[in-house]
Amino acid sequence: MHVDEYIDIEGLKQLFSKDRLYKEVLKDDLNEEMLFPSFIKELKLTRVYTTEEVSKMLNKKDSNIRYYINELNEYIKPMKPNRNYRYDYIIIYRIYLIILFTSSAGRKICDIKRILNDVHLDPRVQEIEVLKEKVDIVEQHVNQLNQIKKLHNERDSNIKNIKNKVHKNQCQVIEIDLKLDELNNQYFKTMVNIFETERRLLHLDNELFQGIQRLELQNRLYAIESAIHEKNKSLFDKISSVFNSGTEASSSTAESNLLVVQKEINNEKELLIKLEKEREMILMEREKVADLKIKVLKGD
Incomplete structure (x- = not known):
């Protein structure tokens, strides 16, 4: 609820500035x-407001409120859209003001009537006073409406500034997002370059x-x-020395030497076969390592 919906006391003072009872x-x-x-x-x-609400505000019974209306109807000017009274x-x-005036000892409703119906006042003057009062009421409402309009304009201006x-x-958020996208792209390109470099190094x-x-195998x-x-x-x-020898003893020695040499050759052949197998195993292991590295480079 906005403050501008409540009455303005200064405006109320101005509105009642010419009210006779208010002056008293x-x-x-x-x-x-x-x-x-x-x-x-x-x-x-x-x-x-209803009569019940007004009676609670003024701490008076409903019957008291109706009594004031009956006695001072021309002054109070209550609204009666139906059988019930309404009050602004x-x-x-x-x-x-009636309650405030009569709260002092010795003051009665008849005194208020006397104040409001001064015989020394010209009826035309009274009519003018009534019209002035109505004009003051209209001006009060206009001022209040202008205040409301001003507050609404300020609110609209604030809303526009906020928007x-x-x-x-x-x-700014869009610009930051674009910069982040650019940085992400640069990071991705950098990672791709790093991966490609690592692949080449591997x-x-x-x-x-x-x-x-x-080289080791060849050596x-x-x-x-x-x-x-x-x-x-x-x-x-x-073998040549054996065949070149002419004696049996030499032949026997040559034959013995030949057997020894043949045995050594057989041993060397067995060693050669072993080395060939070892060579094949080394080649097979090298192929396995190469296949594994290729899979790593491909990302499988």
Whole structure:
């Protein structure tokens, strides 16, 4: 509920500035709280109240409220859209002035009638006063409406400013999202380059490993072949010396030497076969390692 829906006390003072009963009450030199108690300040501009609600505000019985209306109907001017009375904030304050005035000892309703119906006043003047009062009421409502309009304009302006800020923040969020997307793309490209570099390094490492293995194997095979060649040469030399010897003793010795050399050759052949098998196993293991690295590089 907005503050602008409640009455303005300063406006109420101006509205009743020419009210005769209000002027009489002011002569009692009452304080602000007595003239405008809290329930008056909480009255709303556009709302109308029932007799029961008004009686609770004024702490009076319903019968008292009806009595005031019957005795001072022309002053109070209650609304009666149907068989029940209705009261706006102006009517309620008039009733409150009646109660305030009669609360002093010796004052009665007849005194209020005398004040309101001064015989010395020209009837035309009274009519003008009534019209002025109505004009003041209209002006009061116009002022209140202008205040409401001003507050609504301020609210609309605030809403517009908030929307502009929200739009600006949304644009900033979009820019940040675009920058994040760009950074993510750069990160992805960098990761792809790193992966490609690692793949090349693995490939080079595999080639280096295979080259070292081939070199070691070739060196071992070369050493074995050289040893076999030396053994064959030694055997050939021994066989030649046996056939070149002319004695039986020499033949027997040559035959014995030949058996020894043949045995050595057989041993060397067995060693060669072993080395060939070892070579095949090394080649098979190298192929397995190469296949594994290829799978790693492909991401399988």
